[in-house]
Amino acid sequence: MTTGSSIRGLPIEISGLSKHFGDVVAVDDLSFTVEPGRITGFLGPNGSGKTTTLRMLLGLVNPSAGQATIGGKFYRDLPNPSGQVGAVLEATSFHPARRARTHLRMVARAGGHDESRADVVLDLVGLADDALRKVGGFSMGMRQRLELASALIGDPDILILDEPSNGLDPQGIAWLRDFMRYLAGEGRTILVSSHLLAEMAQTIDDAVIVSHGQLKAQGSLEAITSGLAGACMQARSPEADRLCSLLDQEGIRFRRLAQDTVAIDGVTPEHVGPLLATNQIVLYELSNQGADLESIFLELTSGLGFGDVSPSS
Amino acid sequence: MINTIRSELLKMRTMPGVWVTFGLAFPLTILYMTGLFAAQGYPGHTFSSVQGVAHLRQLLGAGYFGITFLAPILGVICITGEYRNKTMTSTFVLTPVRTRVLAAKVGVTSLWCVLLVCLSLVAVFAIGLAWNDALGGSSSQVVDQFGAVVPGLLAATVLLGLFGLGFGTLVQNQVAAILLTIGMTFILEMLLVVLARAIFQYNLNWLPSAASQALAGELARGLGNRHDPALQLLSWWKGGLVMLAWGLIPLALGYFTTFRRDVT
Ligand SMILES: Nc1ncnc2c1ncn2[C@@H]1O[C@H](COP(=O)(O)OP(=O)(O)OP(=O)(O)O)[C@@H](O)[C@H]1O
């Protein structure tokens, strides 16, 4: 996905990073690396510590242990932070009385960038016509675009996006996906967080999957999915209760998806088919879900792990 | 650092609260001058021109009346505007060295305070002097007091602004910080001064309002103590040091407690 121009950016290194908020362990001894020139999805369910990790990377939150660096330096020690890294964070806000363009001029000034960049980035995110409107009247999607514009003001090599699709409608999400690909096409490094793997699957090259503040998997998306292919079956049966107790007896992991539907994990059709036949369980359907992203994601982040399959690269 | 200051200047310029503060400075100066001319009046004449050094200085420093609470408000707004509008995150992302953010705010608050003084002087020169002339006074006599009044007025205004900035940093909540600084200078201080004298025979002259009056120096001597004529003011430089402490101590406390905290 990142073809064409030369690679821009520096590796992001998270090592032994932890953060406690009182008794809450938000991030727990987390280590991973983001390779330059690629789009890395930072994935995990709500409350898994993504935002906290990204805020530590940007020096907004002080780690309890470990460190997060960009090209070996802390963000605050970068000579030109907003020219090297652009960030779109959750729950940031704008002064409602400020006009979009004024906001961006302010951002440009703070980073020592030319104020004419304001119009360039407004154009990039499709807000050129709203440049003189006050931000207080902006819709959620427009604010998100304005945040992106702010992040791009210094033409940074690295973009850190925390759930950028929050609040966007389907068209907005499609736009964002194209936009990320476009930015990556210029060789930039992008670290983008999300709690939805499926939404990111078509966009990202690599994935870092976290749950409860801990690393569950890291690697290229293909490596993660291929390592797990065939690992999930789905069965539809009028005797789902019997099916479940049988799987329980056999020590096979499963999830009840609906009254008559059961997902069976970590087994192949060759294994499970004969087993069901021997026990005379009526099936309406038995399908190999293979590398179903959402199941993988759920599995990885439910805290159970995949046993012998280790997708960590 | 220059970048941060330039950005902060634009930030302040685009905050409505700042303009409200500025908008009030002009009418308050005029109000004070009106009162001053009225105070010189005698039977048959509601208003009369100012005579004598003290009154000449009062006319030139007429802005000080409003500034004693407008300057702290300006300082408070400069920092609490960020908390109120949740813009601290982007401010810190753009300028990750937080001391730099705070230093820029000190610079910008000072600058706006200087502008506040300029605005009040514009009111005095544009309206006050003409009015004084019309009442038969002498403009040149007023202008002659410039050196005695304006430096002290500037210094007192800037330090009153930092006083607001310090409490804003410490308290973070805009309304609370404004009530605290204004309440302290206007109500609590007067009360404490009277109590200190009545109970301990103590001349409590180091609270913000009295200290800034001392710093305003010749102007303040001309004014007499507004609240309490019996209060002996500090010398101008001691008043300046005390005022600096009233700004810097809360600023430092705020920095080491809330300002360095996690922004989540
Ligand atoms: N300031 C804070 N004080 C206390 N706990 C906090 C604070 N910030 C985050 N947490 C806790 O840390 C954990 C991780 O939160 P975080 O916001 O990093 O998760 P997230 O992965 O970004 O979730 P989401 O997908 O919902 O955005 C949560 O349990 C949260 O309650």
Ligand SMILES: [Mg+2]
């Ligand atoms: Mg989050």
